[in-house]
Amino acid sequence: MTIHQLSIFLENTTGTLIQVLRHLKEAKVQLVSTTIADTAEYGILRIICSEPLRACEELKKAGVAVALSDVFALQIDNNPGAAADVVELFSRAGIGLTYIYTFLLRNKGILVFRTDKPELTAKTIEDNHLPTISEEELTV
Amino acid sequence: MIWNPNKECMSRDEMSALQGKRLHKIVDYVYHNVPFYRHKLQELDITPDDIQCIEDIHKLPFTTKKDLRDNYPFGLQAAPQSQIIRIHASSGTTGNPTIVGYTRKDIDIWSECMARCLTAYGVTREDIFSVSYGYGLFTGGLGAHNGVEKIGASVVPASTGNTEKHAKLIRDLGITGIACTPSYALYLAETMDKLGITKEQIKLRVGAFGAEPWTENMRQEIQQRLGLKGFNLYGLSEIMGPSVSYECQQQHGSHICEDHFYPEVINPVTLEPLPYGQTGELVFTTLTKEGMPVLRYRTRDLCSLMDGQCECGRTAVRMSRIEGRSDDMLIIRGINVFPSQVESVVLSMPEFAPRYMLIVDRGSNNLDTLQVQVELRQEYFTATFDTPAAIDELERKLANKLKSVLSIAAKVQLKAPNTIERSQGKSAHVIDKRKL
Numbered sequence: 206m207t208i209h210q211l212s213i214f215l216e217n218t219t220g221t222l223i224q225v226l227r228h229l230k231e232a233k234v235q236l237v238s239t240t241i242a243d244t245a246e247y248g249i250l251r252i253i254c255s256e257p258l259r260a261c262e263e264l265k266k267a268g269v270a271v272a273l274s275d276v277f278a279l280q281i282d283n284n285p286g287a288a289a290d291v292v293e294l295f296s297r298a299g300i301g302l303t304y305i306y307t308f309l310l311r312n313k314g315i316l317v318f319r320t321d322k323p324e325l326t327a328k329t330i331e332d333n334h335l336p337t338i339s340e341e342e343l344t345v
Numbered sequence: 346m347i348w349n350p351n352k353e354c355m356s357r358d359e360m361s362a363l364q365g366k367r368l369h370k371i372v373d374y375v376y377h378n379v380p381f382y383r384h385k386l387q388e389l390d391i392t393p394d395d396i397q398c399i400e401d402i403h404k405l406p407f408t409t410k411k412d413l414r415d416n417y418p419f420g421l422q423a424a425p426q427s428q429i430i431r432i433h434a435s436s437g438t439t440g441n442p443t444i445v446g447y448t449r450k451d452i453d454i455w456s457e458c459m460a461r462c463l464t465a466y467g468v469t470r471e472d473i474f475s476v477s478y479g480y481g482l483f484t485g486g487l488g489a490h491n492g493v494e495k496i497g498a499s500v501v502p503a504s505t506g507n508t509e510k511h512a513k514l515i516r517d518l519g520i521t522g523i524a525c526t527p528s529y530a531l532y533l534a535e536t537m538d539k540l541g542i543t544k545e546q547i548k549l550r551v552g553a554f555g556a557e558p559w560t561e562n563m564r565q566e567i568q569q570r571l572g573l574k575g576f577n578l579y580g581l582s583e584i585m586g587p588s589v590s591y592e593c594q595q596q597h598g599s600h601i602c603e604d605h606f607y608p609e610v611i612n613p614v615t616l617e618p619l620p621y622g623q624t625g626e627l628v629f630t631t632l633t634k635e636g637m638p639v640l641r642y643r644t645r646d647l648c649s650l651m652d653g654q655c656e657c658g659r660t661a662v663r664m665s666r667i668e669g670r671s672d673d674m675l676i677i678r679g680i681n682v683f684p685s686q687v688e689s690v691v692l693s694m695p696e697f698a699p700r701y702m703l704i705v706d707r708g709s710n711n712l713d714t715l716q717v718q719v720e721l722r723q724e725y726f727t728a729t730f731d732t733p734a735a736i737d738e739l740e741r742k743l744a745n746k747l748k749s750v751l752s753i754a755a756k757v758q759l760k761a762p763n764t765i766e767r768s769q770g771k772s773a774h775v776i777d778k779r780k781l
Contacts, residue, residue: 212731
């Protein structure tokens with residue numbers, strides 16, 4: 206139900222992002238999706254990629270402040286309102302989203318998110334038979 | 346081993362008597378040879394006859410770095426130029442450098458003190474000793490060099506630069522001792538790694554490290570990587586150069602060559618002398634110097650003094666590690682701030698690496714601002730911290746602690762691991778952008 210995401214602390218200055226991407230390129234890691242939560246001084250770079258465990262080790266070796274986090278990943282239809290319908294379910298269950306981002310994969314919408322109540326989130330996903338997507342499917 | 350037990354293990358009473366005698370003589374000497382000191386003493390209504398024992402030192406005026414600059418180049422020189430056989434210049438980052446002239450006797454005493462240091466470290470005439478302080482205007486190179494020759498070891502004047510060649514010489518000549526800055530020692534270790542020279546292939550066993558502040562952690566790292574025992578070597582060109590104090594095998598403080606350099610620790614604000622054990626600004630009076638003697642020179646180094654006989658047999662007063670610099674003291678919105686206060690807070694939080702930078706600026710509203718940059722420790726960045734809210738909370742935690750210690754608010758900026766430069770110089774922890 207959850208997949209691995211790399212979370213990386215980056216200073217908000219020129220050249221910090223490319224350093225990380227270079228390391229991933231050298232390690233032959235395939236990016237699936239990236240997003241940055243930025244502030245004036247720093248950003249948290251979030252990456253979904255192939256072989257996240259190995260990618261994390263490689264970045265650690267290179268001295269990067271990186272952590273593996275477990276995030277939920279759901280498939281949604283590529284239609285207007287599809288995301289709203291899913292988030293509505295969590296909202297009704299009293300679950301707060303810490304962050305969320307979406308991307309398209311093979312014409313399917315992918316919703317990635319973290320919440321403040323992981324157990325209740327998992328239960329809500331199961332009860333509503335929401336289609337999850339595995340790490341392997343993401344990087345095929 | 347002790348180079349000169351007669352002086353290094355003197356009874357305290359004998360030492361005080363000798364210091365008192367020498368103090369009277371040096372005051373008399375500068376009174377008659379340095380107009381700067383004569384005027385200062387006259388202003389205080391003191392004549393050399395008022396100085397009869399070492400306790401009388403408290404009557405004397407202080408000398409500051411500014412006094413040395415203002416009297417550039419030879420204003421404080423006491424000996425005639427014909428008696429000066431060497432001139433060193435300190436690395437002044439601002440304003441005039443400090444010029445220090447040495448007579449033949451000064452150089453002899455310097456070598457004697459350096460011989461005491463090396464002998465305490467366990468260096469003998471059987472050693473091959475590499476001096477990797479810079480040779481030149483800086484006192485490190487030639488100062489250490491003379492001491493190695495004095496004890497009869499083979500000196501290799503490697504100086505700095507060409508580190509690869511130096512690393513090979515250390516292996517091929519079987520060099521057993523080295524004098525250099527602690528950061529150069531680490532650089533040397535890195536160079537050896539690059540060249541594939543292992544700890545087992547070299548014979549280094551003694552390191553004399555000084556000329557920049559260093560920590561116990563650095564000592565452990567250097568010792569581990571180079572397979573030697575590292576000793577502190579303290580000195581400053583205004584007083585002599587390296588050899589003012591040195592660690593013995595006990596490594597519990599550095600013994601001061603007290604028969605030549607009289608130490609005091611004062612409160613840097615009130616200038617009152619502090620008792621043993623209390624941290625304050627270190628002050629030295631040269632008791633035997635001919636070229637450029639100084640009375641109560643304020644080193645700006647913060648440390649404490651220890652008395653009591655050392656297990657090694659030496660009786661000289663010992664000084665602690667340098668804990669900071671009193672001229673690092675910043676006045677921010679009227680409050681005195683020492684970088685060492687920030688350091689203690691940063692070190693108390695395991696989330697941060699023991700590196701930091703203070704950036705002081707003045708805003709458009711004419712109010713001073715203090716920013717503290719700290720480095721996140723890689724292993725403490727976990728999934729919990731993958732939102733700005735969590736990072737901000739961590740910054741706030743540090744900011745609150747800083748505020749309670751400093752009494753002024755500081756803005757915390759978190760930096761990525763290994764992005765703050767390692768401290769090289771004496772006030773590398775501070776960037777003051779205020780245009781005053």
